[in-house]
Amino acid sequence: MKFKPYAKSLAVAVSLAVMAGCSSSGGTQDGSMDGTTAGGQGQGGVTTGQGVSGGQASGSQVGAGQRAGIPDVRTIYFDYDKDTIRPEFESVLNEHAEYLRNHSNAQVVLQGHADERGTREYNLGLGERRAQSVERYLSVQGVSSSQVDVVSYGEERPAVQGHSEQAYAKNRRVVIAY
Amino acid sequence: MKRLAPFMLGWLMLLFGNPASADLTIEITKGSDEAIPIAVVPFGGQQLPEDIAQIVSDDLAHSGQFDPLSRSTLIASPTTSDEVRYRDWRAVDSNYLVVGQASQTDQGYRIQFELMDIYGERRMLGEAVNVSANQLRSGAHYISDKVYEAITGIRGAFSTRIAYVTAQGAADSRRFALHVADADGHNSQQILSSREPIMSPAWSPDGDKLAYVSFESGNSAIYIQNLATSQRVQVTSFPGINGAPTWSPDGRKLAMSLSKDGQPEIYVMDIGSRSFQRLTRNDSIDTEPSWAPDGDSLVFTSDRSGGPQLYRYSLGSGESQRLTFTGNYNSRGRYSPDGETLFMIHRGNSGFSVAKQNLDNDRLTILTDSQWDESPSVAPNGSMVIFATQQGNNGVLGVVSADGNASYRLPSAEGDVREPAWSPFMN
Numbered sequence: 001m002k003f004k005p006y007a008k009s010l011a012v013a014v015s016l017a018v019m020a021g022c023s024s025s026g027g028t029q030d031g032s033m034d035g036t037t038a039g040g041q042g043q044g045g046v047t048t049g050q051g052v053s054g055g056q057a058s059g060s061q062v063g064a065g066q067r068a069g070i071p072d073v074r075t076i077y078f079d080y081d082k083d084t085i086r087p088e089f090e091s092v093l094n095e096h097a098e099y100l101r102n103h104s105n106a107q108v109v110l111q112g113h114a115d116e117r118g119t120r121e122y123n124l125g126l127g128e129r130r131a132q133s134v135e136r137y138l139s140v141q142g143v144s145s146s147q148v149d150v151v152s153y154g155e156e157r158p159a160v161q162g163h164s165e166q167a168y169a170k171n172r173r174v175v176i177a178y
Numbered sequence: 179m180k181r182l183a184p185f186m187l188g189w190l191m192l193l194f195g196n197p198a199s200a201d202l203t204i205e206i207t208k209g210s211d212e213a214i215p216i217a218v219v220p221f222g223g224q225q226l227p228e229d230i231a232q233i234v235s236d237d238l239a240h241s242g243q244f245d246p247l248s249r250s251t252l253i254a255s256p257t258t259s260d261e262v263r264y265r266d267w268r269a270v271d272s273n274y275l276v277v278g279q280a281s282q283t284d285q286g287y288r289i290q291f292e293l294m295d296i297y298g299e300r301r302m303l304g305e306a307v308n309v310s311a312n313q314l315r316s317g318a319h320y321i322s323d324k325v326y327e328a329i330t331g332i333r334g335a336f337s338t339r340i341a342y343v344t345a346q347g348a349a350d351s352r353r354f355a356l357h358v359a360d361a362d363g364h365n366s367q368q369i370l371s372s373r374e375p376i377m378s379p380a381w382s383p384d385g386d387k388l389a390y391v392s393f394e395s396g397n398s399a400i401y402i403q404n405l406a407t408s409q410r411v412q413v414t415s416f417p418g419i420n421g422a423p424t425w426s427p428d429g430r431k432l433a434m435s436l437s438k439d440g441q442p443e444i445y446v447m448d449i450g451s452r453s454f455q456r457l458t459r460n461d462s463i464d465t466e467p468s469w470a471p472d473g474d475s476l477v478f479t480s481d482r483s484g485g486p487q488l489y490r491y492s493l494g495s496g497e498s499q500r501l502t503f504t505g506n507y508n509s510r511g512r513y514s515p516d517g518e519t520l521f522m523i524h525r526g527n528s529g530f531s532v533a534k535q536n537l538d539n540d541r542l543t544i545l546t547d548s549q550w551d552e553s554p555s556v557a558p559n560g561s562m563v564i565f566a567t568q569q570g571n572n573g574v575l576g577v578v579s580a581d582g583n584a585s586y587r588l589p590s591a592e593g594d595v596r597e598p599a600w601s602p603f604m605n
Contacts, residue, residue, distance in 0.1 A: 046372040046394040048408045109396075118530065119510040119523050119552055120377060120597065121422040121435060122479055122486050124398070125442045125463030128419055132440075151397050152419055156375035161348070161571060163550065 069103075070178055071095040075159075076134070078172040080115070083129040085137055093134065096176055097141030104144065110134050111175040112152040113159070115168035120154055128152035134174045202363030202575065202588040202595070204240060210583035213245035214329065216274040217267060220249070221289070222257030223279030226314060230289060233318035234276060234325065237336045237362065240577070241326065241561060242584020247272055259292045259301045267296045274302075276325055286310035291321050293328055302328045315364060335559040336361060339601040341379040341388055342575060346593030356390060358405065361557075361600070363588045369405065379599045380424050388599075389413075389423035389432055400434060402449075413447065422466050427473040433457075435465035435478075444478050444491065457491050458498065466510045467491075470517050477501065477511040477520060488522060502535060504542040510553065514580070515560045521580075523551055532565050532578060545582035555600045556580075566596040 074096075076089035085093065100106055112131030114123035131150040138148060160167040218235040238244035253270050256262045257279040267275050278291035286309050293303035303324055309317035316337065323334030338361045346353050354376040359366035370376060374393035381388060382402075389402050395412075398420045403410035414420045418437035425432060430449055435442045442465045444457040458464040462482035469476050475492045482489075486509040488502040502508035507525030514521065517537075524533035524542065529549030535542045550568040557563070560580060567576045569587065573594035578585040588595070 046370065046374075046392065048370050048403065048410060116550065118486070118507065118525075119466065119479070121465045122463060122481075122509050124377075124419050124421050125435075125437070125465055125481075128437055128442070129463070150418070153375060153393070154377075156377065156393070157352075163568065163571070 069099060070106075071099055074176045074178075075173050076176075077169060078130050078174070080168070080172065081126070083126070083133040085133060090137075093137050094141065097138050097143050100138065100143045100147050101141075104147070106178060107147055107149070109149045109151055109177045111157075111177055112150065113157060113171055113173050113175070114155050115171040116155045116158065116163070117168070118155075120156070124152050124154035126152075127154045130172070130174050134176070200591050201366045202359060202590050204236070204363060204586050204588055206239065206584075206586045207576075208242075208583070208585040209239075209245070210242045210579065212583065213243060214274065215247060215272045216244050216276065216325075216329075217247045217252055217270070217272040218276040219252055219255055219257070219278075221278040221280055221291075222255070224282050224287065226280050226287065227311070228314040228318065230278065230280070230314065230318045230321070231276070233315060233362075234322045237319060237322035237334075238326065240362065240586055242579040243326075243330060243561075258290075259294060259304065262294055264294070264296055264299045267294075272296055274325075274329060276321075278321070283308060287314065287317070289317055289321070291324075293325050315360065319360070319362075332561060333559045333603070335557045335561065335600075335603070338558060338604055339385070340564060340575075341381065341599045341601070342595055343376050343379065343597040344590065344593050344595050345375075345573075356388070358388075369403065369408065370410075377597060378422055379597060381599055381601045382425050383427055383429045383602055385602050385604045389425065391421055391423065400432070402432075413449070413452070418442075419465075424468050426469050427471060433467035433469065433476055435467065444476065457496075468512050470513055471515055472517060477513065479509040479511065488520065501537075501540075502542070503540070504535075508533075512554055512556050512563075514556055515558060519560075519580070521545075521554045521556055521563050523554065532563055534563075534580070543582065545578045545580075546576065546585065548576070551576070553597045553599075555598055557600050558603045562600075564598040564600050566598060 073092045076092055110131040112127035114126040131152055135148050135150055139145060158171045160170040216238060218231045220231045235246040239246050251270055253266045256277050273296055275294040275296055278289060280287050280289045288306055288308050290306040292301055295302050307317050307320055319336040322336040326334035339358055340361055341358050344355045355368050355371040356376050356379055357366050357368050372392060372394045377391040379388050379390040387402055387404050389400060391398050392401055399415035400413050400420045400423045401410050402413055416436050416438040419442050420436060422435040423432050432447045432449060434445055436445050441461060442463045444464050444467045446455045460482055462480050464478055464480045466479040467476045475490050477488055477490050479486050480489050485506045487500055488508050488511040489498045489500050491498045505524055508522050511520050511522045520535045520537055522533055523530050526544055528547060530551050531544050531548060532546045532551050532554050533542055533544045548567045552566045554563050554565045562577050562579055564575060564577045566573055569589060573596045575588040575595050575598045
């Protein structure tokens with residue numbers, strides 16, 4: 001058995017630090033080091049190491065969504081393996097389109113979701129397709145693209161737990177989050 | 179004489195600072211008819227806080243290739259080869275025998291062990307290992323590795339680790355966490371926790387770092403975290419999906435799936451320079467890349483034919499070639515270490531199962547009979563595949579032998595466990 005010198009870990013830490021300090025050549029938001037010790041508090045209620053976190057969730061739309069006039073129905077559902085807007089949800093999207101056209105400062109995040117069947121990373125792609133389908137629909141209705149963002153959660157954030165068709169139908173959805 | 183180096187000093191320091199998070203336990207679900215009978219006699223000498231023989235016996239049983247005799251059927255209690263009477267062990271149909279004894283040293287313990295071939299009447303192994311008091315399990319796994327290799331000719335993978343993701347709580351109080359544990363589920367350590375999803379942990383080839391996807395910034399982003407120091411860096415946060423990171427065999431590059439162009443495409447990032455190379459170019463979902471062991475090609479999932487199938491991208495020619503044709507859903511390919519077999523998730527009549535395809539004759543074999551399997555990850559010696567599945571309404575980890583003949587599960591006492599990643603060899 002060979003030794004695994006501690007110095008090797010240090011070397012990796014240094015190289016990571018160098019990476020962090022490099023300017024990005026790929027257009028990415030360059031990472032900053034955080035959580036330098038176990039229990040360090042990062043952004044978004046994230047904790048590295050074993051520390052206990054009291055952090056709050058990031059990206060919560062509660063609060064902003066309570067503004068008057070925003071249509072009440074903010075979730076639409078999809079058929080299995082489909083990203084087409086079902087006819088019964090067109091009126092829901094039309095209401096959001098009207099609101100967004102009339103409130104050019106309003107921003108929405110279209111959160112795309114898939115049911116649990118299939119592999120997780122592939123389902124990220126399926127959730128994104130659904131959210132993009134809603135994005136295109138809103139765009140055709142005259143909503144500015146600058147008001148709309150798309151995030152796919154794949155199967156990571158099911159609305160309903162369980163393996164039934166009923167649960168799956170509730171989980172194949174796009175949430176329109178203000 | 180061997181000295182067991184602490185291959186993860188950082189882990190031990192963290193363990194001292196904080197209690198370990200809930201370990202996973204092992205439940206054997208299927209044993210192999212061809213398993214080799216072996217007797218592992220309780221070690222003699224110094225009393226130890228861990229039962230070394232039991233850990234070795236359990237390791238060998240989990241491999242599916244061994245059928246250790248139960249303690250009640252052990253016919254004698256030798257602790258060295260001198261005390262072994264071969265005909266006693268032939269009488270209980272044991273092909274092999276492991277004996278050992280421990281003694282105290284200034285730094286911890288010295289554990290001697292010997293392996294005997296009962297029918298050949300010869301000693302196959304005799305070795306001693308020095309460990310500190312908190313490395314006794316590591317010492318036992320080392321013995322398991324040596325015994326396994328001496329008999330099968332294949333390097334043992336009992337001293338490796340697994341990474342996995344847990345999710346606990348419902349809706350708004352849901353908490354995601356990334357853990358690393360020993361391959362047998364012990365010594366689990368939480369290395370990241372978040373209120374937003376964590377996905378797709380991937381080990382660097384040296385075993386020092388994990389790349390993973392975290393949604394903590396409100397969208398998916400890829401991070402690399404050093405395990406010994408907990409230091410981490412965000413390496414991508416493009417608009418759209420930042421997913422499915424996997425390391426090149428030389429550890430210099432990460433392949434990933436990025437949808438900044440409108441739909442998920444396979445990219446390769448040079449970690450040192452942060453330069454990106456786009457590999458795929460079409461309207462479909464292209465994701466779940468994984469490098470061939472020789473580093474010359476990648477396998478990835480694409481639904482360009484209508485449903486998800488596996489393709490091989492050759493870095494030399496820049497061409498993609500479809501690999502899977504059995505069934506209408508094959509995804510998340512992972513190569514065996516020899517590059518001759520592709521493990522994947524395949525949708526069959528019963529649901530989503532772990533399957534393997536022989537790349538010589540393209541024959542597909544289904545390895546599990548469960549309905550909701552995901553995330554296969556191959557042990558570094560190619561003998562076993564760990565995957566995520568469902569037990570009741572809980573996500574659990576399962577392990578199946580590469581021939582499908584043996585399997586076990588690693589249930590957790592709390593919450594969902596998913597997305598296992600088997601580490602490379604650590605020593």
